[in-house]
Amino acid sequence: MNKNLRKTICLSTTLAVVITLTSVVSDRQISASFSNSMIAKAATTSVNADALGPVTPKDVVYQILTDRFYNGDTSNDRPGGSTSDEFDGTDTDLNKYQGGDFQGVINKIPYLKTLGVTAVWISPPYENREGALNGEYTAYHGFHASDYFSTNKHFGTMLDFARLRDALHSNGMKLVIDFATNHSSAPTGTVISDGKVYEPNKDANGNYIFDSTTGEAVGRNLVADPMNDSKMFFHHNGNRADNETSYFQYQYKDLANLADFNHENPLTIKYLDKAYMFWKQKGIDGFRDDATLHQNPAFMANVSDMINSDSNGPITQFGEYFIGRPDAKYAHYASFPERTAINNLDFEFYQSVNTTFGNYTKTMKDFANMLVYTSSDYKNPEQAVTFIDNHDVSRFGRVQQDQRIFNEALVALLTARGIPNLYYGTEDQLQGKALGSDAGRVLMQAESNFSTTTTPFKVIQKLAQLRKDNNAIAYGNTTILYSDDNVLVEKRQFGNDVTIVAMNRSTTNSTTIGSSLATAMPDGTYSDYLGGLLGGKNISVSGGNIGSLTLNPSEVDVWQYNASDSTPRIGTVVSTRGRVGNQVYIYGENFDSSTTVTFNGVAAPVLSVSSDTLKVTVPSTTPGNATIKVTKGGVSSNTASYFILSGDQTQTIFHANATTNWGDSIYIVGNIPELGNWDVTKAMKLQDGMFCPSYPAFFLPVSVPKGTSFEFKFVKVDSTGKVYWEQGNNRTFTSTTDGEGVSDTPTYNITWQQ
16 A cells, blocks of 8 residues: 555445354464354355465456446445445546445456456455545545454445355456555544444354354454554554655554554454454455555564464465665565565566656666566565556556557566566556546446457457466566567576567667577477567577567567476475475476475475376475475476474564664574574575664564574674674573564663674
8 A cells, every 4th residue: 555545444344154263273373163053054155165276477366446346236335334425436536435346346257257367356355444534535445444354335245255256266266355454544533534443242252253144243342442542552653754764664653644553562463363364264365465565574474374374275465565666675675575475566567667668768678677687586586466557556558558558568567477467447458537546546337348359458368378378477487588778578488388578669660680589499480479469470480599580660479389298397386484284385387196295305295286286285394494396207396495484473572772883784693494593694584674763772573483492693784794793692582472472572782793
C-alpha cells in the first residue's frame, strides 16, 4: 500500500462453518479444527478446503480490485450496516463502492480462463471500517481492517467467498488474497474511522465461534482501540513524514496516518497469527502481504514460518516492499525474501519497464542491465512477482498510449524471469480517468466490454500458454544477446529449452544486427510464436546462430525450442525456508516415481510425484543453508538452496548502548543459523541492522528459535565494509519458550575492538 493513496473503508461479517482455532504442533502454528457435525451443516459449499497449490513461475496472476471488476450480485451493493453515502455504482465517484463482488469474479472466470490466467489475486476479503470518511472516502479497497474473521459484506458472505474459491479451483486457477497486517484504519476519533479491531465470540476453551450453517462469525468483540491502548496493541510514534526515511521510521511510525500494529507485542502477534491461519484454512493458495517495507521483518519471518510449517504445507507469499529507482533501500529490498521467505513484488522491474517502455527516459540497454543484475541480486529471481502497473501506481495504459509499445511492454513482462502479474483491464489497455493510482481504479464493467479479440488480449493469451509449455520462460537463465538504445534480444534457457525474444521499441527506425547471435537452438527454421501478431517473422538458425537480423519499427519476435530429454532439473522450490519436517514443493521437469531427493546429501521422504512436481519432507539434517538435489536413474539435477531453521521461531529483541560514526551499522552474529553461524556476511543478509531512534541506544527484533540458549556478539560495519567485533567473551541469551512470545535482552554496553 502506497502512503499517498487514499485508503478507505468497509465493515461486515464472515465465514462458512463453525470453526475452532487452536494451537497445534507448536505455539506459533495455529490451525482450525472442525467437528464432523459442523461440516455436515455447511450448506452446499464447505467453508474450509484444500489449496490448489502455491503460485509458481509457470503461472500468470491477474490482480482484481474486487469492488472494481464486475457487479455479479446487486443485493450486496448496500449491505446491512453500510451507510447511505458509501455506494456509487456508476464509475463516477471512485472514492465510493462501485459494486464489484465475489460473484462478479465467478461470472468472469470463463473470460479469465480464455485469457490464460492461472491465478487470481483479489482485494482483502475481510471486514473493513464502514462509512464514508468526511462524507467522501470509503474502504472499497480493503486496506482498513476492522475484523479479520468476517467478510466484507459489500463483496459477499463467507459462503460466497468459498464458492469463488471452488469455482477458481475447478477451473485450475489459484486464489491469492491481499492481506494487510501493518495497520488498521486511521484513528480519527469518529465512528467511521476509529482504528479499532474486533474478533468473534469465544467458547469456554477460548476458541472463536462461527455459525455452523453459514460460517459467519458469531458476535463482534473489541480487541484493541488505538485511542485507548493501555496494552500497546499499536505503536504510537506519530505519522511518518515524506522526509523520514530511516528503517526505524518506516517500521515504527504510522503509514498515511493509519493505526500501526505493534508487531513486538505478543497480544498483537497472536491476533494476527490467528487471522493468517483462519484464511489459510479456507483453501487459499497465497497471501499478498501489504506494506512489507513498513513491517517488522522478524514478525514477517515468523509468520511465514508458521504458514509453511502448517500440516497442510506451504502456500505462496509475496509482499509490497515499495521502492523507487534508484533507491537507498535496494539492498534491503533485494534481501527481504531471503530474510523472511516472503517474495517481493518486483518494483525494480516495474520502475525499469516504465522508464524504458513508458516515458522513454531509459534505454533498452538499461532494461537489459536490470534483467542481468536482478538475476544476480535476487536469491530466487524466478519467484519475484513482476508487473507493469497495479493499484498503487498509474495505469500503464495511461502512461503509454501507443498500443505498439504497450504490447512490447507486455511481451517484456510475460517473457522475463519471475511470476507475471496483470492488473485487471490491462488486456483491454484500460487507461483510467487520469494519471495516478486512484484514477486508475475504475469499474471495469463500465469501462470495458470484456473483449477477447484485442491485440493485448491475444498477446497475453499466447505468452501465457508459452509460459506453461516452455520451461525456459518459467525457470530459465537470462542472457542478453544484444541491446542498444531501442533494441533488445534476450535468450532464456533452462536445460535445453530455449526462447529468444527480440524487440525494437522505435516506432520509426529499423535496426540491423550484423553480428551473429548464439541461440543454443538446433539448426533449422523457427516461426514467430506470436504468429506475426506484432510484426514478427521466421528466422533460420545455422551452427546454433542467427545471422544478420533486421528488426523493423515496433517489431517483436518470440522464437522457441522445446527439447525432449530425460535429465531431471529443478526450476524452483516453495518455500525456500523452513524447519525439519516441513513440506516442500520442488518444481521442474523429468521427474518420475524413481526420483530421489536429498538435502545436504540426506534423503528426503517423497510424498508425491508428477513429471514436473515433487512434494517432499525436509529431512533431519544440520540447520542452516542446505543444498537440494534430485536424482533419477543415476543422473543428478542442478541444485537449489533451502534455509533450514533451528526450530519454531520467536522474536528476541536485542538491546545495546554503543558508539558509532555516521554510516556505521550494528548487527548481531551468533552460533545459530538465524544469527549467521558466526558469519558476518550471512548475518547482514538476515538483518536490517540495529535501530537507533535515541543515540546511543540501539535495538533490533530478530527471529530466533524458541526456548533456545545461544551465543552471540555485536559487530559494527562501517561505510567501507570494515568489520569491528565487540570486545570480551561471547554473550549468551535464552529465548522465550512461547512461539508467539517476545524476549528482550538486557541492554548491553559495547566496547569495540580496534
